[in-house]
Amino acid sequence: MQVTDWIDSITGVLTLAAAVAAGVYAKRAAHSTMEQAAAAHDQVEIAAAALEVAREDADNARSFAADERREAALAARRAAEDRIDALMPSVLIRATPGRPWFLQQRSERPGESWVGVDDDRELTEADGSVEFQVTVDFHIENPSDHIALVTLGDFGFGEVYLPNGQPILLRSREKVAFRWRATLSIGVFRNSESWNTLRATFVVRDLASSAHDVVEVVLDLGFFNDAGYRVFVAPKLPNPWRERIGQPTGGRVYDRLESHSAG
Known part of the structure; x- marks a missing residue:
C-alpha cells in the first residue's frame, strides 16, 4: 500500500x-x-x-x-x-271653604255685590252674563323652631289676596291666612274643565334657601255640571269637605348642594 x-x-x-x-x-x-x-x-x-x-x-x-x-x-x-x-322648617298648609259663603252669585240689586247661593240654579246661553264666585281660605302655620319662607306656586286659575305680598315669612309658631277667589260664568264652564278642581302649590324654604319642599293642596270645586244646553249649579258639593291639608309632592330639593355639584 x-x-x-x-x-x-x-x-x-x-x-x-x-x-x-x-x-x-x-x-x-x-x-x-x-x-x-x-x-x-x-x-x-x-x-x-x-x-x-x-x-x-x-x-x-x-x-x-x-x-x-x-x-x-x-x-x-x-x-x-x-x-x-x-334646620328646615315644617309648615302646615290648610284650605277651608270661604266664609260666610263658599259659592256666591253676583247680585243684580243696587248696593249688593255678591249674594250667597243656597238653592239649585239652571243656566242656559241666555244667562251668559250671570257670574258666580268661589272663595277658599288658606291657612299657613309654622309649628317648627325655624323661620320659613313660603312662596305661592301655580294655582291654575283665580286670584290670590296676600296682605303683605310674598314670599311669606313665618317665624316659629306664627300663622297667616289669605283668600283665593275665582269668578266664573257660563262661558268659562263651556271652555274649560279646570274650574272643577283647584290644585294649589306652595314652595317652602328655610331662611338660608338651602333647600325647598313643594306642597300641594287639591280641592274639589264641582259646583257646576255642564249638561250640554244647560249648566246646573248646586250650592253643595257632591262630596262636601270642610278642610283639606297640603301634602308634599316629590322629594326635598337641596338647592345649595345641587349648585355646588353643578359648579
Whole structure:
C-alpha cells in the first residue's frame, strides 16, 4: 500500500468519525434546542398568566377605589343633607271653604255685590252674563323652631289676596291666612274643565334657601255640571269637605348642594 493510499484511508475514517460525531452533537443540540424552546414557551405562558392576574388585580383595585370614593361621597352627601334637614322648617298648609259663603252669585240689586247661593240654579246661553264666585281660605302655620319662607306656586286659575305680598315669612309658631277667589260664568264652564278642581302649590324654604319642599293642596270645586244646553249649579258639593291639608309632592330639593355639584 502506498503512502497516499494510506493517507486516503485514514482521511476517510477520520471524515466518517467526524460525521458521526457531528451527527451525535447535532442530535444533542437539537434535543437541547427543543427543550429550551419548550421551556421558553412555558415561561411565556407563565408570564402571560401572571400579567393577566396583575391586570385583574389592578382592575379590582381601581374598582374598589371607585366604590370607596362613591361611598365616601354618598356619606358626605347624607351628612350634608342631615345638617340641612335639621334646620328646615315644617309648615302646615290648610284650605277651608270661604266664609260666610263658599259659592256666591253676583247680585243684580243696587248696593249688593255678591249674594250667597243656597238653592239649585239652571243656566242656559241666555244667562251668559250671570257670574258666580268661589272663595277658599288658606291657612299657613309654622309649628317648627325655624323661620320659613313660603312662596305661592301655580294655582291654575283665580286670584290670590296676600296682605303683605310674598314670599311669606313665618317665624316659629306664627300663622297667616289669605283668600283665593275665582269668578266664573257660563262661558268659562263651556271652555274649560279646570274650574272643577283647584290644585294649589306652595314652595317652602328655610331662611338660608338651602333647600325647598313643594306642597300641594287639591280641592274639589264641582259646583257646576255642564249638561250640554244647560249648566246646573248646586250650592253643595257632591262630596262636601270642610278642610283639606297640603301634602308634599316629590322629594326635598337641596338647592345649595345641587349648585355646588353643578359648579
